[in-house]
Amino acid sequence: MAGLAAALPGALPLPGPPVRDFSSFLRPVEGGGIAMDFAVEGIDCAACIAEIEDAVEAVPGVSEARLNYTTHRLAVSWPGAPAAEPEAVFAALARIGYKAHPFESSSAEAIEAARARHLLRCLGVTGFAAMNIMLLSVSVWSGNVTDITPETRDLFHWLSALIALPACAYGGQPFFQSALRALRARALNMDVPISLGVLLALGVSVYETLHHAEHAYFDSATMLLFFLLTGRYLDHAMRRRTRAEAANLASLKADLARRIEPDGSVVAVPASAVRPGDIVLVSAGERVPVDGVVCAGAGAVDESLVSGETLPRAATVGGQLHAGSLLHDGALQIRTTAAGTGTFLEEIERLLERASTARGAYVKLADRAARLYAPVVHATAALSFAGWMLAGASLHQAVLIAVAVLIITCPCALALAVPAVQVVSAGALMRRGVLLNTGDALERLAEVDGVLFDKTGTLTLPEPSLANAGEVPADLLAVAARLALSSRHPLARAVAAAGSGSPLAQVREVPGAGLEGELDGETVRLGSPAFCGVEPPADVLDGSVMAVRWGARTALLAVRQQLRPDARATVSRLRAMGETLGILSGDRAAAVEPVARELGIADWSADLRPAGKIGELDARAERGSRVLMVGDGLNDAPALARAHVSMSPISAADVTKAQADVVFLGERLAPVAEAMAIARRARALMRQNLWIAVIYNLFAVPLAIAGLVTPLVAALAMSGSSALVTLNALRARMPERETP
Amino acid sequence: MNVLIYLLPMALGLGLAGLLAFLWSLRTGQYDDMEGAAIRVLSDDDLRRQP
Structure with a gap:
């Protein structure tokens, strides 16, 4: 990489080991010492607790590591500030395969x-x-x-x-x-x-x-x-x-940005600390941390997360770049125009604001029930007091009866009916790798009658992979994969993932062309078809074509973003659940059409700008349809905010993830269907519970009005109905057994 | 009914002790990670960590 950077115009400073500054995340703890919190990704099993804590406690200087399994946060403490080396903790976690982020708890959370x-x-x-x-x-x-x-x-x-x-x-x-x-x-x-x-x-x-x-x-x-x-x-x-x-x-x-200081040194700072006007350094394989203008260097940029476009485009001096773009090759210096919260396109920001106000406040089931409840209860109590007074009862007796009515109608069961189901369902969702981002997402998800997908990164996997592994001779593929191990280029990483073995010695990276190495006395090349001396195919529809050459033998390697492994199964399951399906993509029609055909989705649109996606959603909303939008790109964020309810894969752009009501983990698309199944069941149970509470009142209130409710009867009625509602809520766990 | 003289204070005292124990467990953060606690009880890393 260093050689590549030096070969580029503009004399870029070398990306040496940057200094990372975490002092803003450190907090003092009681009894001396200092601690820092990490949000850890990828915790999915009970064994993770011991594995992570042991690995981090083995780091020299660390006095204690404690993982909170519920919130997926790791608290690490050191005996004193000089001993605190968060860098070593990141390294230890990375070695055992967990990605961690420095975490600063907000005052709202406290x-x-x-x-x-x-x-x-x-x-x-x-x-x-x-x-x-x-x-x-x-x-x-x-x-x-x-x-x-x-x-x-x-x-x-x-x-x-x-x-x-x-x-x-x-x-x-x-x-x-x-x-x-x-x-x-x-x-x-x-x-x-x-x-x-x-x-x-x-x-x-x-x-x-x-x-x-x-x-x-x-x-x-x-x-x-x-x-x-x-x-x-x-x-x-x-x-x-x-x-x-x-x-x-x-x-x-x-995420960190490498900022070039006025004195020419490179310092890694949290992306939120970068200010407009700062110059940041991005090298191949990294995501651009800020919006900016290229001021030195050149490279190919993959903007699939920003616009849905799958073909990389060239970035040259003076070109605009958006945060979230992935640099395929080359190295760039970018002068920041917007950072932190202002990183996304102005258009998207404006659309987001309008979209989220247009959706309006959703009135939750429990609130709707509560709105009816208070006037009815007061009226009943007042009426029974007046009734008994008119019937000639003493003031003492009438007051006692009115109080009994108030006690018996107090919404014990009503107060438990909805939260109990929500807690149980959220636990069931979390075990399947589905995280709720908003409280009422469960209820809105249950009302959905149509699902719209984004294509790039949602129906397809976010990372490209080798599409024609079966057509390439096995030994050539193996050599190509070993050669590819030496590069951080995303296409090379896709090839490397297709094979195994050790990297080749003495690999040279030719900027803009590919890699060259040697094996068994023969030259091996991996890169553009021209670099390997192969005729490029005429019809490149989606993704990129690379070639490999070993001695005189050559082969073409097609790398593209493939469908998620269970996309077809999930689509047919959703269809069986009665959903209407569609695709809204920002990519070219030629790239969307094959995906739609393979999944059997007739209703698809391509070349959509963010405003176009909102238009499609509005058209459906006018027809009375409640739509779940699933998307991951920056260009999907306004559509996610506008849809009745929205989902994102964890690999989505940050802004998009923040907009989504639900986030799902992993490579599978199945959580979309599972989440909907659980949400529907949860809604059915909530309604059942509310009905149980109503029926209880139908029996208990006449008793109270008749003056038959002694403290014993009140105690039995209240605890009985509450227990019934809680037990019923536990049934929200059950679909787990039906769908393994 | 003389039995009430020591039964009542005993019952109330036990209730109060339970309440104090609950408040203590709350103060020491034992409800911060309910899922982790359910899993930790099954792991025997406390044995391994002993020197």
Whole structure:
């Protein structure tokens, strides 16, 4: 590579071992020492934990390495700042095959974590309070039908009050605060009836205890809070997990750029630290980290991630380059015009903004249920109070009945119905390598009736590979693969992947032509057909043609982006699920047509600009179709934001990945179909659960209005319906057994 | 009913002990990585790491 760089015009500085600066990622830890967080890619099994921790702890100087399996983050600590060598950790991880990125947790995430801990503490307090009060309540209930003395009952009620009042004051905070906020904004939310129910139940119980009554509702109030907090915590945990995933994805953006300092030295900095006007160095096989103009050097650039175009184009001095392009050969100096958040095309930025506002806010199933809920509950309680007063009951009796209605209708089951299913489904998706980027993606995914694919990098694999391995003589292919090992050129890497063996000695890279080496006294060449003395084929449709020459024998090697291995199976599975399929590509029609034909997709469009893709989506939306867009290119980002729901492979451009609702890992396309199957099942279960909650109320509310709900009945009804809904949610795991 | 004199404090004390244990486990971050904990219990790397 060094020789190649020197051979290029413009006297580029050599890309020597650059200095990497990670000081912004280091954080001090309690008790001295210093730590740094890494987001690790490719963790998929239990054995990874020990493997990674052992490898990193073997690095000299590291005092502890701890992997969080849930968030895929590794915390490494050193005894002191001088000992901290993040570089060695990256090297150790790379040796065992994991790619890591420096990770900086945002302050928003720290606030979320604190909130989750607070919810869990509230949950713990109310849980233990409910258990202890139930101990006393069961004694009272059984005593009421046998021989409890009024004095003992009063003692038990007072003890219950002693536990319930502080526990509810502490554990009810999340609801009380939210209800107050809503009331201040002159609105009603789910927390208003909850707070009202809890406070009234406690107040009435204290009043009843003071008057030596038989019944008190302390157990109902605490149990209510316990179930509601469980639902709230599950919901919060689910959103926190998707947010952690999104933050991991964002940290992949912390790729490094090699910046040329004013004094001519080369320093590697996070791409986010590059400013417009800085000059960065890119050599063959690297992605361009910023938008910019070429100011020195020349090379061939693969822009498939930017525009979907599969043929590389030449980049010369003065040419525009976009972040995400892959440099095939040569070396470039680029003067930055935009960096960090501004890296993508202005057009894409503008379209993105418009597209995401056009989609509008999606109203989640649970919110729709909650909107109906609060007015209905208040009306029912008020009506039963008025009804009993009119029927001649005492004020005391009417209040008791109204409170019983409020307690019995408190949405325990409703609060658990949706989050429980979401948590179980998200776990099932994660085990299949599908990560949710937004909280409501699951619900939107279930409503989809059509799937649109991008071609390059989505239906096809992101890396090119050898397409005609069967037609090349085996020994020639083996030699070509060994020769190719010496180059970082993407086409050479595709050839190298087709064979095995050791690299040839004394390989020379001829810029713009290919590689030359020697084996068994004969010259071996790999490169352009002209370089190998072969007539290039007349019809190059898609991808590139290389040639190999060993002595007098030659062969042509076709390298192109191939379909994902299970693309055909996935497409037919999606069709069987009743989806209409289509392809929206930015590539040439000649390249899209064969792919569409092979997959049997009749509805395809080529040569689409980002605005054109949005136009296609809008046309479908007008016909009332809800579309899932699957894409990976920068040019797909606006379309992903505009579609009803969107998916990206993990290899997608950063901007695109950030837009996608769902990201899937690996080379297979099957996660698209699996995610949809799980999402549909999850939606069915959520609806079932909501119906269970409704049916429960249909039975329980008349009982409450009739004045038949004693604390015992309330306790049974609440815990029974909550348990039923939770058990039903666990069924979201089941399709795993059907589809291995 | 004299039995209540020591049964009640005992029951409440046990409940309080459970609550304190829960709060301690929360404070020491034992709920930060629920999936990892489920898997770690099966690995015997603690034996290997001992000198």
